[in-house]
Amino acid sequence: MLLVIEQILNGLQLGITLFLMSAGLTLVFGIMQVINLAHGSFYMIGAYVGATVAARTGSFLLGVAAALAGAAIAGMIVEVIVLRRLYRREHLDQVLATFGLILFFNELTRIVWGRQPLMMDVPA
Amino acid sequence: MKKLLMALIPAGLLAASLAMAAEPVKIGMVTTLSTKAGYLGEEIRDGFKLAIAQENGTLGGVPVELIVEDDEAKPEKGKQLAGKGCHPNYFSVAYQNDNPDEVVGQYVTEAGHKTTYLLAPNYPAGKDHLAGFKRYYKGQIAAEVYTKLDQSDYAAEIAAIRAAKPEAVYFFLPGGMGINFVKQYSQAGLIGTIPLYGPAFSFDERILKAVGAAALGVKNGSHWAHDLDNPANRQFVAAYRQVYGNTPTLYASQGYDTARLLAGALKAVGGDLTRIDEFRAALKKAEFESTRGNFAFGNNQHPIHDMYIREVIKTPSGDYTNKTVKKVFTNHVDAFAGECAM
Numbered sequence: 036m037l038l039v040i041e042q043i044l045n046g047l048q049l050g051i052t053l054f055l056m057s058a059g060l061t062l063v064f065g066i067m068q069v070i071n072l073a074h075g076s077f078y079m080i081g082a083y084v085g086a087t088v089a090a091r092t093g094s095f096l097l098g099v100a101a102a103l104a105g106a107a108i109a110g111m112i113v114e115v116i117v118l119r120r121l122y123r124r125e126h127l128d129q130v131l132a133t134f135g136l137i138l139f140f141n142e143l144t145r146i147v148w149g150r151q152p153l154m155m156d157v158p159a
Numbered sequence: 160m161k162k163l164l165m166a167l168i169p170a171g172l173l174a175a176s177l178a179m180a181a182e183p184v185k186i187g188m189v190t191t192l193s194t195k196a197g198y199l200g201e202e203i204r205d206g207f208k209l210a211i212a213q214e215n216g217t218l219g220g221v222p223v224e225l226i227v228e229d230d231e232a233k234p235e236k237g238k239q240l241a242g243k244g245c246h247p248n249y250f251s252v253a254y255q256n257d258n259p260d261e262v263v264g265q266y267v268t269e270a271g272h273k274t275t276y277l278l279a280p281n282y283p284a285g286k287d288h289l290a291g292f293k294r295y296y297k298g299q300i301a302a303e304v305y306t307k308l309d310q311s312d313y314a315a316e317i318a319a320i321r322a323a324k325p326e327a328v329y330f331f332l333p334g335g336m337g338i339n340f341v342k343q344y345s346q347a348g349l350i351g352t353i354p355l356y357g358p359a360f361s362f363d364e365r366i367l368k369a370v371g372a373a374a375l376g377v378k379n380g381s382h383w384a385h386d387l388d389n390p391a392n393r394q395f396v397a398a399y400r401q402v403y404g405n406t407p408t409l410y411a412s413q414g415y416d417t418a419r420l421l422a423g424a425l426k427a428v429g430g431d432l433t434r435i436d437e438f439r440a441a442l443k444k445a446e447f448e449s450t451r452g453n454f455a456f457g458n459n460q461h462p463i464h465d466m467y468i469r470e471v472i473k474t475p476s477g478d479y480t481n482k483t484v485k486k487v488f489t490n491h492v493d494a495f496a497g498e499c500a501m
Contacts, residue, residue: 038322045314150195152335154369157346 076140081106095158206414219426242498255493257291259358262466264295281305288331301325337361345373391448459499
């Protein structure tokens with residue numbers, strides 16, 4: 036019985052994480068008509084910034100706030116520099132450009148945070 | 160981890176044989192410097208460089224030049240050379256891939272755990288490692304679970320372990336996988352109830368920095384530890400700490416041992432690599448002071464060495480490190496030596 040309850044909770048947790056991710060993706064596509072393949076990169080930047088701030092300050096809440104701010108700032112910069120030029124163009128161009136952004140952000144996080152994964156403790 | 164075996168092939172042997180004694184002997188090193196596994200290659204290289212630096216740019220009195228190349232952690236570029244494919248020009252100073260699993264298998268048997276739950280990623284090395292464990296484990300296998308490579312969340316597996324109630328858990332999950340698994344295993348409250356065992360890879364001092372207190376008390380198998388009490392090792396660990404500022408891992412010890420082995424063989428031929436047969440014979444004799452104490456080459460030119468169980472402890476300064484608990488095998492020969500016709 037414990038196994039069933041535990042696995043239901045695990046499933047819910049994973050499902051909600053995926054739902055949050057995909058909700059953001061469809062929201063951007065539905066409202067702004069932009070296919071943003073780099074959506075996951077913003078998620079990644081938020082996670083890296085959050086983990087870094089939480090580790091430096093020791094406060095999980097500050098980490099969450101920093102994660103939101105970090106992802107938002109990265110999103111605004113990308114909007115101004117890249118996406119603004121793509122609104123009127125075809126979806127294929129958007130796919131190409133945002134795929135390029137994935138590669139760019141992957142390399143950027145490697146340069147800034149290194150190759151080793153960052154670890155976070157469960158908030159006390 | 161096959162790449163670790165390749166990493167230590169003195170790949171420059173043939174290239175070097177053309178060089179005159181007056182020129183530096185060129186030593187080629189192919190190792191993993193990029194990707195997440197990059198720190199392994201860094202340590203191997205740094206250990207090797209330390210040995211050269213200790214002899215002021217020479218090995219065995221012969222000037223050498225080290226050329227390092229990155230293999231980008233692509234094991235498909237490597238080749239199986241331990242068993243049937245053994246070759247007179249191929250020497251491995253590292254360890255047989257499943258050595259650390261064999262020693263834990265033996266130790267878990269001796270500790271009297273009657274059922275063990277096994278966990279590894281679903282790829283050839285994962286299966287090799289669990290095969291090594293099973294070769295020496297005499298109890299019952301509660302389950303043998305293969306997870307997705309690079310999985311980061313082990314909640315489902317941990318729930319299944321809790322339900323299966325084995326007497327011990329053995330896992331091979333290198334790199335970030337192991338870091339996540341050990342932390343989650345500890346967070347699930349299982350570390351105090353079902354003892355966890357693993358190979359040395361998930362408990363080196365770099366990994367322990369990320370895992371921290373979650374790994375405390377976990378026993379792991381290795382052919383080397385920084386506290387092995389022999390003169391070569393004491394000297395190596397002290398020198399490495401002084402130069403690089405941290406405690407060496409088994410990878411650094413391997414790089415250092417390889418350089419010391421080459422030093423002995425270079426000295427035997429006076430740096431003249433046209434005498435390649437003598438050079439090969441000198442390598443095979445392995446007359447050097449290894450940081451792991453006993454060291455000899457088997458017929459397949461893989462090491463015959465002792466195997467240890469170590470335990471993760473907390474130092475007074477608050478770091479996590481390994482303490483040698485027990486020597487389980489003395490002069491251990493790997494399982495593939497018999498297949499080699501040399």
